[in-house]
Amino acid sequence: MILDSLDVSYGEMWGSYRGMTHPNPMSRSLAARKHAAGMDYAVLLSARDQPLALVERWPRGMWRVYLFDDRSWRTQMIDLKPHGTGMLLARWNTRWEFPNEQEYSLDKWDVQETTTVSADGQVEVKSVFAGPRAASTEPLHTRTSGPSSTPVRRFAAPVESFLCPAPEFGDWQVFAPFLAQQGHEPATTVVLNDVSVDEESGPLRPTGVEQLFSPGTCDTADGPAVAEPVDAGVLRITSGQLVISDPGWIGETPRTVAVPSGEFPVTLSLLRTARGVDVAAAKVTFSEIPPREWEMALRPGEDLGLLGEGQFYGVGVDTGTAAFMDATRTVLEDQLDEDLFIPLDSDSQFSVELPGPRPEPNLVAFRAGRGDGTYPVWIGRTDDGQVGCVVVDFRLRSADGAR
Incomplete structure (x- = not known):
């Protein structure tokens, strides 16, 4: 399926939580003010009520992208940091494979593959296979209990292959090419549709102090x-x-x-x-x-x-x-x-x-x-x-x- 449009919604950071929608949604205008102030927030890109990517804006120009597969499972995380070219470098790219829905709900992966890229294009790929399983409360992207690792692969590659533009607020098309890594095919031009959220009535009020x-x-x-x-x-x-x-x-x-x-x-x-x-x-x-x-x-x-x-x-x-x-x-x-x-x-x-x-x-x-x-x-x-x-x-x- 070719994706020619994406629905865009905004909310507080929630990458460590389950869910298909923002637990704390916010209006576009509030997200824009947070962006201008250098504060964190989250952008959800979806299509036909299916989440495709959760983009988190972090301090110091950092971004994190969670990608969802066609089952709406969050199976990939990409950390981007500023590069000397003024672009963003996909510094870490981690994928997980899960055997079934129950194991996914418990954050118990079978395979974790992490690709690390240096600023000059030196690439390291490390695959970890889960050993005997035990209950784990660690977050999905930090779990390392009981694994055995395959040999690490290292090679050089053009660093341009791992760069993307640093977005101004609202330029979420720059993240659309990442969707292909989960089998979602973005069109050459992707139209963004803001999901309407009423402007918040504002901060806590001193009622009855x-x-x-x-x-x-x-x-x-x-x-x-x-x-x-x-x-x-x-x-x-x-x-x-x-x-x-x-x-x-x-x-x-x-x-x-x-x-x-x-x-x-x-x-x-x-x-x-x-x-x-x-x-x-x-x-x-x-x-x-x-x-x-x-x-x-x-x-x-x-x-x-x-x-x-x-x-x-x-x-x-x-x-x-x-x-x-x-x-x-x-x-x-x-x-x-x-x-x-x-x-x-x-x-x-x-x-x-x-x-x-x-x-x-x-x-x-x-x-x-x-x-x-x-x-x-x-x-x-x-x-x-x-x-x-x-x-x-x-x-x-x-x-x-x-x-």
Whole structure:
């Protein structure tokens, strides 16, 4: 069958997942903005509802192409990297053979053949045959358990045979010749048809942030719950810069908000459900005037226009805890376990203060919801644009109880 047209759809990266469609589709315009910003995304090329190629845009000008056979099995992966000519070089080309559908679903191949090409056209081909099988949880393209290898073949070839143009956004015809490697015959001219996806309504919105700290009953995904605001101490700010971070991973560019200097109360919103008590949100208050509007706390270079439906930039948590602190506050690693992590591991303690000698800043840490993840940080501004409060939402409930 000659392919004279391809359907094009866009989504988040998903090469490590099964499926015939994007698990997180996005509009063409959002994908174009991500392309311009150098961010990753995925392009699915299909025909008659059959996937043919999944093209992933990677950082630093890298691309990855997954090819599907006529059974819609993903049996080939090609990694392309920039070449000195301004083209892309098919640096690695890996094929897999599977004996049947069950083995394919388990990522258990019979043969894996990998072709490696150097920038000057030196080619190495290595075939690996699976030995005695055992259950494997490794990804398809990394599995090497129990194989025996045939001798490696090496030879020289014109490097031009392994080059393709580096595409501008929308120039997906450049990948059409790869389809022939799976028996799909592209026509000389291939028409691209964009699959319509509505423009996303945009990033996560700060709906009902102030209600996170209202006491009383509410509904959650775990059923009825009771919200209870509790005092978590006083935060001392000396530099006019508030940092919101995992205290174990502060990093070089933490999420920072310009705030007044002084001492300000910290409040936790506890959520009591049938499964226990969790910290649903944490707030540091800088003004008694209620916020008029909310905005997402952004780091330099973060662009809301690059976020899809319900997405957000947030604070990353890898130790199960988050903290408010002054930008000048330092943390000693050997102090964290005994003074912070161990106390917060108690069922009855939800926050910890690491004091600093006055007038030095302190640090107030607290449990991060139900553990590690990424959580939005909201800035509440008063009528005159001043920061009234800063809130970390651990996304266990919302104003209407939905999550």
